[in-house]
Amino acid sequence: MRRAALVAATVEEIGEAGTLDVTVGQIARRAGMSSALAHHYFGGKAQIFLAAMRHIQSEYAAEVRRCLQQAEPGKRLEALISANFAPICFAPATVSAWLNFYVLAQSDKDAARLLQIYQKRLHSNLVHALRGRCAAPEQVAEVLAAQIDGTYLRAALAGESINGAEEAVLLAAKALMETS
Amino acid sequence: MRRAALVAATVEEIGEAGTLDVTVGQIARRAGMSSALAHHYFGGKAQIFLAAMRHIQSEYAAEVRRCLQQAEPGKRLEALISANFAPICFAPATVSAWLNFYVLAQSDKDAARLLQIYQKRLHSNLVHALRGRCAAPEQVAEVLAAQIDGTYLRAALAGESINGAEEAVLLAAKALMETS
DNA sequence: TTTTTTATTGACTGATCAGTCAATTAAAGG
DNA sequence: CCTTTAATTGACTGATCAGTCAATAAAAAA
Numbered sequence: 115m116r117r118a119a120l121v122a123a124t125v126e127e128i129g130e131a132g133t134l135d136v137t138v139g140q141i142a143r144r145a146g147m148s149s150a151l152a153h154h155y156f157g158g159k160a161q162i163f164l165a166a167m168r169h170i171q172s173e174y175a176a177e178v179r180r181c182l183q184q185a186e187p188g189k190r191l192e193a194l195i196s197a198n199f200a201p202i203c204f205a206p207a208t209v210s211a212w213l214n215f216y217v218l219a220q221s222d223k224d225a226a227r228l229l230q231i232y233q234k235r236l237h238s239n240l241v242h243a244l245r246g247r248c249a250a251p252e253q254v255a256e257v258l259a260a261q262i263d264g265t266y267l268r269a270a271l272a273g274e275s276i277n278g279a280e281e282a283v284l285l286a287a288k289a290l291m292e293t294s
Numbered sequence: 295m296r297r298a299a300l301v302a303a304t305v306e307e308i309g310e311a312g313t314l315d316v317t318v319g320q321i322a323r324r325a326g327m328s329s330a331l332a333h334h335y336f337g338g339k340a341q342i343f344l345a346a347m348r349h350i351q352s353e354y355a356a357e358v359r360r361c362l363q364q365a366e367p368g369k370r371l372e373a374l375i376s377a378n379f380a381p382i383c384f385a386p387a388t389v390s391a392w393l394n395f396y397v398l399a400q401s402d403k404d405a406a407r408l409l410q411i412y413q414k415r416l417h418s419n420l421v422h423a424l425r426g427r428c429a430a431p432e433q434v435a436e437v438l439a440a441q442i443d444g445t446y447l448r449a450a451l452a453g454e455s456i457n458g459a460e461e462a463v464l465l466a467a468k469a470l471m472e473t474s
Numbered sequence: 475t476t477t478t479t480t481a482t483t484g485a486c487t488g489a490t491c492a493g494t495c496a497a498t499t500a501a502a503g504g
Numbered sequence: 505c506c507t508t509t510a511a512t513t514g515a516c517t518g519a520t521c522a523g524t525c526a527a528t529a530a531a532a533a534a
Binding site for chain 3: 327330331
Binding site for chain 1: 490491492493495
């Protein structure tokens, strides 16, 4: 499928360049087609990138479901954190795409809407996972969401030493639950 | 001073656009001069933006010094966190510039170096402030640095509801110190 | 005043790129 | 086999912009 190839090529290209300033031509060439065809299938550059982010988010959502399902009831939070740092979600190119997506969401309405969906879902997942394990799930969820995003940010910049990221978030989570 | 005006205009323009894709012409016009003059003083667009980030970082460093100085020895960490959320450092345009700076640091050598300086200094400040207040200052500093960056990230995207950001980081800091 | 240096700009250039389109090839349907 | 539909592309276009430069104005030095 051409659309799938373009979505994959988009993530790879952005991951390699580290910026959203990749041309449609580059993406199309990597996907093995002409830039005109890319336009034919998606209409424009913005829509190509949004499709790529939707794909990343659906893979993320699937990973979350998978981890939550096979988690014992009292370990939902650990499963949720684990999902965020699964290889599919935490690959350098993926993280780089996220970082650029954040920047885009500041100026692009569609990106902002897509981001809000992710944030709301993460928040509600966190609150649910925290219920019964701390006194103020809402407040702790906010803090933990920032912790996850911040760890992502640093991962995108570190490149290599991504080790310890999940452990860091787990540490914060445990500390927050024990003291609130 | 022309250079100062350009630096200020750069931050404003990026803050308003939410992206690094602002033209030298826009920046120069906001600073009340021609784009040719902007090139005359800085040499190129990249250097204009780097100068703006250096300015932001020097203001930040000054705020950190100020807060640390007037803090009692046992409250260094609180002072450090407070500095990060001072109006000068936490203004929407400033946070937006930071976010774009992060993205740039993925592909630009000079930006990466500048970012590393900031990260190293923040880390060493955190470790110093944590010494004697928890068992594993190094580890906690990593977690807290991510917490601060993540909170910044969310601030750039929230726009309005920046309230509670400092409180969130403080909450995380206290929890981490009590449990490690 | 004259000269030299600095500040300043409008007008260009060269390159890049998103998006279009008419034309070609291939596939599907009848 | 013929026809209709879909896939595919090379070649363009129009616009944008970073960076240059020669020329002018202003200020400083002599």
